[in-house]
Amino acid sequence: MGTKERREREKENLRREILDAARELFVTEGYEKVSMRRIADRIEYSPTTIYLYFEDKAAILTEICEETFAKLARRLELIRKKQPDPLERLREGCRAYIDFGLRHPNHYRVVFIDPIHGKPGGQDYVYEGSMGERAFGFLRLSVEDCAAAEDIRTDDPELTSQVLWASLHGLTSLLITLREFPWAGKQRLIDHLIGTLIDGLRR
Amino acid sequence: MGTKERREREKENLRREILDAARELFVTEGYEKVSMRRIADRIEYSPTTIYLYFEDKAAILTEICEETFAKLARRLELIRKKQPDPLERLREGCRAYIDFGLRHPNHYRVVFIDPIHGKPGGQDYVYEGSMGERAFGFLRLSVEDCAAAEDIRTDDPELTSQVLWASLHGLTSLLITLREFPWAGKQRLIDHLIGTLIDGLRR
């Protein structure tokens, strides 16, 4: 037979085409500014065809974001393997997180800035099992390692990780959204932020 | 004469009616979910009437946000007057900032989370002279006071203020947008964040 397999391969190809077209548009112009009709134009199909491959517009985005955040998770896990010093590992991880956000501003925006989580009527982003969770997991592990090595002091690694994450997110998201603000300099801000946080945790 | 004055008073009244209706809808349902037609329904005028009083939808929002953020600015300036100890003043200011954000999540969202500043096609929020600037000004003053009293160490108060603001913003915005995240507890997070930051700045 084999025709069935070929058909499925072709379906998969078109699915990838949609994802690729959508990613390029989302990343360059932002989710809201890209319409289903424009994605359809790009792949030269009618808009409704997309609905044969994805439930709705948000589903396309979710899949793209998972793919992208998998890169962040891998990068963080690599740091975890390569850097033996716990405190340095934490510092490098923080840097990598912000760097990732600034490199993929539209992905970052969609997952951590824009979402309408918990809002009535809003599509809930599923956090459990997501790449975002894996990335946060790295941060908590790094904090626990530092605590074990007595590099930092904390009686609640979860709390500390969340505080750390919130701060990193704050700088990342502000640099993304308030682009024209008279910032004191990206790299200086990043260094000063991470330095202050780690100093604060060492007490 | 006097009819001109009366007319202007009536125009001003309708303008306020629009603002009030829009504020209530924006605050309870969020900016994006409220349409011009619904605002118009609420005040029992046709949608186009609104355009005689405001340039567009964003202009309504901007005015509402300025009014709301004026409250934050006043509150921060009050703290500045009442609290003599610079470090305590900074700490209270940080608390007030986060507290304000959590109390006015939709206003906060619109000014600091959602905006498309600097994006081609996006309406630029004018930062200069805004209430947001006044609020940030308080933070910088507090940092400078602390530095002068040698409560904290910094060779660049502007840089330090921005880092501080970014961290506060991070927690505020995450608590607003990722409502269903398994947070370690609002108050504990706030305390731990501010504590860590100030400890880090004291070195």
Added chain:
DNA sequence: CCCATCGACTTAACGGTGTTAAGTATACGA
């Protein structure tokens, strides 16, 4: 080999959005 079926895809439409152009009615000053 023909025909029915099924799957992929399209066309047309629904109900919504922000916004604008054109039209109407009313209250006012001369």
Added chain:
DNA sequence: TCGTATACTTAACACCGTTAAGTCGATGGG
């Protein structure tokens, strides 16, 4: 009293995400 300026409305434009219905060609069974 009349003409005009003002306040407001109706109708429309160009979009949006999404769905229902229809087309058409490839496929597999008799």
